[in-house]
Amino acid sequence: MKYSASHISVEMGQSALRYFQGFMPEFSFTDLQALLQYCQVRKFPRKAKLVEEGEVDDYLNIVLSGLVRKYVRSNNKDQTLQLATEGHVVHSELSFLTRQPSLAILETLEPTQLLSLRFDKMEEALEHFPQGERMGRLMLTAMYIKKDERRYARASKTVRELFLDYVAHHPHMLQRVPQKYLASYLNIKPETFSRLKHLGRKSQKINGSSKRS
């Protein structure tokens, strides 16, 4: 089945368009329509596994709505690597690109709709979509930069700075994501996370009241 822009809502189309224009400003609505020929929309309920450990990941996904958690199992503990919301790319890169079994697991935390490009369709798109190669390169570049910035932040900042930065940039995530996953994503002990959250709320109150006076 072929998909076109009419298969996804205007809002989702906008969200996809914004994503592509983020690294390729000249990307147009016509380009999106052409690209959608290679894509499919996949819908999942909450708590669905998109990829299990050991499976080969066949899809590159952009989140149209919902929330996907990417994590690895490490000594019986889960380590969250990514919390992908609307407009984010999520997949098991290493498995998808090398066709090897995945070490990472992808799971939905909310009912989720994905714009997905299957590996073989990606190869077709790279060949036939006029700006495919350029787009692929820019998309990979954007992914690399994002992950490197996160790695650098994690290695160079204190736990407290990491927490405050994250909350400032993703205020809605505290409501959407269970605390244990956020703590794991930020590599903060759950107790520390609770304490920081509490402190954050207190200082907000103090700031709030001083503004009024």
Next chain:
Amino acid sequence: MDNYGALQEFLGRFLPLSGEDFAILKKKSAVVHIRKKDIITDAGDIELYLYFVVKGLIREYFYKGSQQVTTDLISEGTITGSVTSFFTGAPSHYCLQAMEPCSLVAIHKGALEELYRSNRSWEKFGRIITTHFLLQQEKQILSSTRLSPRERFLHFVAEYNHLVQRVPQKYLASFLQIKPETFSRMKHLLRKNHKKQTAA
């Protein structure tokens, strides 16, 4: 093999590049020789080059306060640079330092972009090199999150045994996120095991 032979072999692993295309790449790049301990890219610099390592060893690190944190060790046969800075044009967080005398093939960002614009097969080349960087990065992320310090150590020894001798212990320990004391103990254990095995 001359300086470019190794590069041709490296690229050949990803995509067949015609002799003509390789000649273009050769014309657009330059061989540079770096002395031991010289800084190739400093923190705060804007990275303008990607480097293919023909010979030598490079350490990537950043400063956390006054402390150096080693983030990568790059030896012969692979490609490096302060990649994020190269992509974004923003100042580099990282320093690249030659740990040994190095011979590098350097290609300037402008030259690479010219190639990308010239035709689609160069765009493909760009995508494949970028994929390589992304895969290396993801491998490191997965290894540092999934594996215990002991597993990371054993993994590294199995895959990069030649570097264990070449890289000062403090940098290896920092790269593998292992405390220096623990690192010494692991190395010692490994030597004992090795002796036992050879004796048996």
